[in-house]
Amino acid sequence: MTLNPATISNIILIATGFAAAFAAALWLSLIIWTYRDIRRRARDPLVRILAVLVVAILFLPGVLVYLILRPPRTQEEEFQQTLEEEALLASIEESSLCPGCGRRVQEDWVACPSCYTRLKKPCHQCGKAIELAWNLCPYCGTPAPGMRRDVLNIDDAMRNLSGDAVSEGETGAGIDPANDNF
Numbered sequence: 185m186t187l188n189p190a191t192i193s194n195i196i197l198i199a200t201g202f203a204a205a206f207a208a209a210l211w212l213s214l215i216i217w218t219y220r221d222i223r224r225r226a227r228d229p230l231v232r233i234l235a236v237l238v239v240a241i242l243f244l245p246g247v248l249v250y251l252i253l254r255p256p257r258t259q260e261e262e263f264q265q266t267l268e269e270e271a272l273l274a275s276i277e278e279s280s281l282c283p284g285c286g287r288r289v290q291e292d293w294v295a296c297p298s299c300y301t302r303l304k305k306p307c308h309q310c311g312k313a314i315e316l317a318w319n320l321c322p323y324c325g326t327p328a329p330g331m332r333r334d335v336l337n338i339d340d341a342m343r344n345l346s347g348d349a350v351s352e353g354e355t356g357a358g359i360d361p362a363n364d365n366f
């Protein structure tokens with residue numbers, strides 16, 4: 185069987201047509217892909233247009249150029265990273281530092297093991313570590329030793345209001361810190 189020249193040229197024509205159609209489809213889909221990809225990575229409309237133009241004009245080498253120059257992370261990934269960084273920063277800020285030496289200390293430590301700075305005071309009632317500035321234990325409601333007198337004064341005032349039987353001497357004795365443990 186022999187092929188005549190007309191048949192051969194027809195086959196070449198059809199093959200060329202297919203190749204051209206494939207190239208056109210590839211070109212178009214690469215432009216669409218680039219547009220979708222750059223839309224997730226860049227907010228600037230000029231950057232988006234430039235990326236699509238590079239691929240549209242340079243075709244396959246343009247895709248290579250785009251892949252090299254495109255922003256490495258999508259906006260979503262960047263947002264996620266920002267969230268992670270913020271969470272990390274918050275956790276660092278949460279763990280407190282010793283005011284004496286600047287080393288990291290645990291929340292429930294009463295003193296710094298490195299420089300012996302007093303960090304917290306133990307509640308004299310329940311023993312939990314509470315802030316030095318707090319005047320009342322938030323765990324059991326017991327007033328800190330320095331604050332007993334004030335609270336006792338309120339107690340005395342209540343006692344005075346409730347009955348006239350309270351004498352001046354009893355009120356004075358009530359101020360004594362050792363007297364409120366009954």
Ligand SMILES: [Zn+2]
Pocket residue numbers: 282283284285286287296297298299300301
């Ligand atoms: Zn310290």
Ligand SMILES: [Zn+2]
Pocket residue numbers: 307308309310311312321322323324325326
């Ligand atoms: Zn307590």
